[in-house]
Amino acid sequence: MFAxxxxxxxxxEAVVARVAHPSRGAVVLFLGTVRNRHDERQVVSIHYAAxxxxxxxxxxxxxxxxxxxxxxxxxxxxxxxxxxxxxASVAIxxxxxxxxxxxxxxxQALERLKREAPIWKREHYAGGExxxxxxxxxxxxx
Amino acid sequence: xxxxxxxxxxxxxxxxxxxTDLEVPAGTRVAELGAVLTQRWPALAPLWPRLAVAVDxxxxxxxxxxxxxxxxxxxxxxSGG
Numbered sequence: 001m002f003a004x005x006x007x008x009x010x011x012x013e014a015v016v017a018r019v020a021h022p023s024r025g026a027v028v029l030f031l032g033t034v035r036n037r038h039d040e041r042q043v044v045s046i047h048y049a050a051x052x053x054x055x056x057x058x059x060x061x062x063x064x065x066x067x068x069x070x071x072x073x074x075x076x077x078x079x080x081x082x083x084x085x086x087x088a089s090v091a092i093x094x095x096x097x098x099x100x101x102x103x104x105x106x107x108q109a110l111e112r113l114k115r116e117a118p119i120w121k122r123e124h125y126a127g128g129e130x131x132x133x134x135x136x137x138x139x140x141x142x
Numbered sequence: 143x144x145x146x147x148x149x150x151x152x153x154x155x156x157x158x159x160x161x162t163d164l165e166v167p168a169g170t171r172v173a174e175l176g177a178v179l180t181q182r183w184p185a186l187a188p189l190w191p192r193l194a195v196a197v198d199x200x201x202x203x204x205x206x207x208x209x210x211x212x213x214x215x216x217x218x219x220x221s222g223g
Contacts, residue, residue: 032223051150051215053199090223119222120151132151134219138194
């Protein structure tokens, strides 16, 4: 299991190397990148903020639980700071003996990260304006 | 008693700072913090219902008590990924 926040550009191959093993015949790499549009607005970059100690523990918990569920290896790396459009903001690498488990764990890792990790994006638009995106409440039921 | 308040994203904008030291009545619980904070920062009121609170690095239930020097983090709805 590997989970980390980083200020540096994500090196996808290094994330894959965290999980690859000859016993695991399926490796799924997911990269989330900064989209250059939000509705009608042009997005230049996104600033990612995190409550780091809790975010790191949440990412580690997600990775560990998915490893146990799918008998695979999971690595999650998420950017903090400024990420330009087109650059990766998150990388999830999963390796499992077979593809079904690897695909499933990859998707679950991203969906859980979006709902559970205390990480926020502030979009910066062409023209200089910016706005926080706040989507999934951490309050149960909200 | 004094607590250290961390405020993220829109909550940080409302407080005007990501970190604030705050005096609260001894024995204040997480649920009671809403009244204390919205009195000082009225613009926090509309955010409060969807704001999660972490105490000393872990999500806290409404009945969790605060202690002297607790680190209390205000966590608006998240948007990672």
